[in-house]
Amino acid sequence: ILNVxxxxxxxxxxxxxxxxFTCSFPSSNFYALHWYRWxxxxxxxxxxxxxxxxxxxxxxxxxxxLNTKEGYSYLYIKGSQPEDSATYLCAFRNAGGTSYGKLTFxxxxxxxxxx
Amino acid sequence: xxxxxxxxxxxxKTRGQQVTxxxxxxxxxxxxxWYQQALGQGPQFIFQYxxxxxxxxxxxxxxxxxHQFPNYSSELNVxxxxxxxxxxxxxxxxxxGGRGGYTFGSGTRLTVV
Numbered sequence: 344i345l346n347v348x349x350x351x352x353x354x355x356x357x358x359x360x361x362x363x364f365t366c367s368f369p370s371s372n373f374y375a376l377h378w379y380r381w382x383x384x385x386x387x388x389x390x391x392x393x394x395x396x397x398x399x400x401x402x403x404x405x406x407x408x409l410n411t412k413e414g415y416s417y418l419y420i421k422g423s424q425p426e427d428s429a430t431y432l433c434a435f436r437n438a439g440g441t442s443y444g445k446l447t448f449x450x451x452x453x454x455x456x457x458x
Numbered sequence: 459x460x461x462x463x464x465x466x467x468x469x470x471k472t473r474g475q476q477v478t479x480x481x482x483x484x485x486x487x488x489x490x491x492w493y494q495q496a497l498g499q500g501p502q503f504i505f506q507y508x509x510x511x512x513x514x515x516x517x518x519x520x521x522x523x524x525h526q527f528p529n530y531s532s533e534l535n536v537x538x539x540x541x542x543x544x545x546x547x548x549x550x551x552x553x554x555g556g557r558g559g560y561t562f563g564s565g566t567r568l569t570v571v
Binding site for chain 2: 347349377379384385386387389392432434444445446447448449450451
């Protein structure tokens, strides 16, 4: 059974604060790590697909790093805005075998940004 | 581009009944996956369809079955509904291999009473 853990479970920050969350995943048979942003009543929005150890990706004020050898990824938000309030999900994709194509999700980090 | 479309958005069923959920994938995508999200948990993989066949399956009982049509759209069927089947059901589409990532629909909220 693959275990994907996210921390913290929830986070409250003030507008303008920078914040970061962690996703831990198995360090063996790595294929890809996905990050999604999910607002209530909407569909999960893909942020990043990360495949290489040491990958760093950026989209506006949001960036992510990947360490496949130790099995973790960080998501950073610089200068949080109220519209960043959402659940942030990471999902691990195993390499080959019977897990091909399947995403194993963490439970998510709920971010609330207060004006 | 309409992205992934799921129907219905909400559904209430009685224990023991059967339900069918529908998904139209994003244009250009040929692979459809279904996920169940129970309250307080991350989405859990149910199964994936490609070329009208179930390619991979998660740890869900046989009461959960699916179908993919020649136009790549898909259905998720759940028989003999239990209260525990109440959840948000998400559909995700991708190209073969999923290298471009997965596009999700906004889900169907199923309530079993």
